[in-house]
Amino acid sequence: MTWVSRNGIVLTDRVPAAARRAWVRAGHCPGRDLHSLLRDRVGRHPDRVAVVDDRGQLTYAELAEQVRGLAGALAARPGDIVGVRVPNGRDAVIAELAVAACGAVALPFTGGRADALNLLGRARAAWLITDDDLPWPTVSPRARGEGWEPVTVDPESPARLLVSSGSEAEPKLVAYSHNAFAGGRGNYVRAVHRGTPVWRDLVLVPLSSAYGSFGATITLCRFGGTLLLRPRFDALDALRTVAEHRPTHVFGVPTMLRRLAEHAADFDTSSLRAVVSSGDVLPADTLRRCREVFGVDVVNVYGSSDGVNCHTTTPEHGVGRPDPAVTAIRIVAGEICALGPMTPLDHVGDGPPRLPGGWVRTGDRGSFDPDGTLHVLRRIKRVVIRGGYTISPAEVESALTGHPAVADAACVPVPDRDLGERLCACVTVRAGHPVPDLTALTTFLRTDGGISPPKLPERLLVLARLPLSHTGKVCLRTLADLATAHHGER
Template sequence: MTWTSNTGVEIPDLVPASLRQEWVACGLCPGKDLHRLFTEHVDAHPDRDAVVDDAGPVTYADLDLMVSAAARTLTGAGLGPGDVVGIRMVNSRRAVVAELAVAAIGAVSLPFPAGRGDRDALSLLGRARAAGLLVDPGSDAPAGPLPHLRTTLALEAGCAPGTRPAPVVDPRQPARILVSSGSETEPKMVAYSHDAFAGGRANYVRALHRGDGPMRNLVLVPLSSSFGSCGVPVTIAALGGTLIVRERFDPAAALRLVAAHRPTHVFGVPTMLGRLADQHTGGRPPGLLALVSSGAALPPAVGKRCGDRFRTRVISVYGATDGVNCHDAGTGRPDPAVATIVITDEHGVLVPFGTRGEIRALGPMTPLSYVADPELNARYRSSGGWVRTGDEGFLDEHGVLHVTGRLRQVVLRGGLTISPAEVELHLSDHPAVAEAACVGVPDPDLGERLCACVVPRHGHQAPDLAALTTHLTATHDLEPRKLPERLLVLAALPLGPTGKVCRTTLTRLAAATP
């Protein structure tokens, strides 16, 4: 099956149709689109809180009215089935309404974080050939050529009576495109179907819950992020729970939300959860069942501190935008209701228990494919739809997954993925730089920080860190989160046996440099 947008972007499903049908038949995927699932929850419990944001709570009944009104606005602007619609909004009820309204008109949403530079926005919207863009009031479309973008709308979140949309949507078609910079020089786009969200991804979140009643999930990360997709399409549309968000992360304010709205689960990257633990002194908050960490490896010391301070479970999730998930990697077994995980050698052959190799995954949460990038599909998807994660690990004799490293070079700073390749590319055109490589150095707070390792060009004085970051921002509009925070000046980059830059040596040198 291949879905084609109105602007000509093709999104093939690389998983065999027979597997998709089997997952629906055995109940691992519902075979329903996200808007239909949302409205079933509206009808079942209209007075339940759907969203709690900085302005307070919104019930399912009121959210339904907001979504219907927004859907009419989108339809009136000429958007509809077959369109990709970008969403650049901060965490709020408006962002929730926007994503559900896109589903309500049968279109595909492409959320990406607000506050990022125009460079990534233009890349995403351009490659996806987005027909529309939804922004917060007071925001504008990115400045640059977007020939397929027909309209930019600033959505309000008001209630207005009207007919509820009833889109005819194949649940196998794309629902949302997840964005991750990964290890590529441009942000990756990965398309997920309605069933992959309401099935595999919802199965992952549902398995976190050991209590009675609906989940109440405080999501600290941007809803537009890959980890944040456990918010609107999963917590609300698939599970009918309550989603609690703030526009921006602030530890003290987040703790006030925990006290006031009693979430059952708090979702955050390790840096966020560590900062919550540093400010929390009140023991286990009423109603809290677990802290859920993902987006980066959870340092054991941070996990212990969170568990001790909150006196609750701390669940570390190994996952990736590309389509893999396992709770408590190192102590837990992969859940086939989410994704079956195997370990292979470089040729795709299964290796014995205890042997390290590449982690591969396939299951109900497996995405359709990468968007507008056949090269990524060829490189990171294998026969039968398996996802090649680029991560190294092994399964022990008990079937427990142990993640041991990354085969692809990325830096994880506070849960944000930075591509060294992208930064290196732009450092290399600085007039005083002959060679450049970037590596992550350990950091007790953020996990890793990016270090630029440069060789000065002959006849030029070595640039300082301020000069390099100015070049990256002024010349290439690089986002602040991607800027190097450390600098190592060398006479030559160390090389390995094959003639490639030896990143192991660079990382050691960078870590030893004050």
């Protein structure tokens, strides 16, 4: 199946159609589009609370009215790609679901102007919804969506472009269908909830991220739960939300969960049935502390925007066993590869090559133990993960060498108790130039290099020369040891 946006973006499903049909027949995918699933939920429990944010509560009936109002006012049409840059809250949910109601494809993202221009340009987006546009006015007939009807959508057509965290030089745009979201991705989220009758999910990560993307489409559309959102992460604010609004599950990256555990003793967290971690390696001390403080399972999710997933409550023994209702996993030449109901359609532009049959290559080295538990060994490509955010050192290095005072540059991680890793820029200085400080380099990277703030180095090591390995390449291991000795926490 090939889909073409109104502005010429071509997406071809890399998975054989027979496999997609088999997953629907097996019940792994609903064979429904997201907006029709939402209408079902509204019909079943219109007065249930759908969203809780810093502006209060929104019921399913109220959510549906606002989704309809924005969809009726949008000029988006089937085949359009619509950017959504709105912080966590009801407006982000309304915008994403209104785009789905129009039969268009949502591209939620965060970041500054440079990131926005890059993503919107690559996707050839027809429209952009920002928080300046919302809340949408609801007084005019057109804003209320009068005379507007939702569009019938093929559930195998694209619903959303996920933005990867940027382990390559630039983030990937990964296209997911309605079925892959509500089906395969929904099945993993359902398994995480382990029979909880009504979900109340406090999602601390951005809904625009791959990890947080389940919020509107799965917690609400597929399973009719309640979504608790805060506009930004603050540990004390999050714990107050837990005490007041009684979520059953909290979703965050390890750094967030560690900060929650540090202050949780002063708050009532008895409503929690599980704490869910993803986006980074879960350190053993954070796992231990969360278990002690919250007294519930800590679920560790191994996943990515490319459609791989495993989860477990015992991450000290591996990342879990693959679930065929989510995705099958196999090891090919040492690399973890995945194929299943949550496998994405395609990438915008050139994505990583797939194996025959549509199997996705994850870029992770892995192995199975005798009982079928998957173990992730390391990334094939070099990345630094800062508090769940993936940084490409190569991207920063390339920009650094454009500074007139920098002769050579390499970036390595230094361990950090709070964020896991921080990026250290290791540079040599050109003869005749003054030694730049960290502020001068980061200012240059932002203004001249186009590096977004989350990717900026936070440590600097100036050397007479970069250490070389026996092959003549920069020895990153030696460099990381030097940077850790200078800056790292012991």
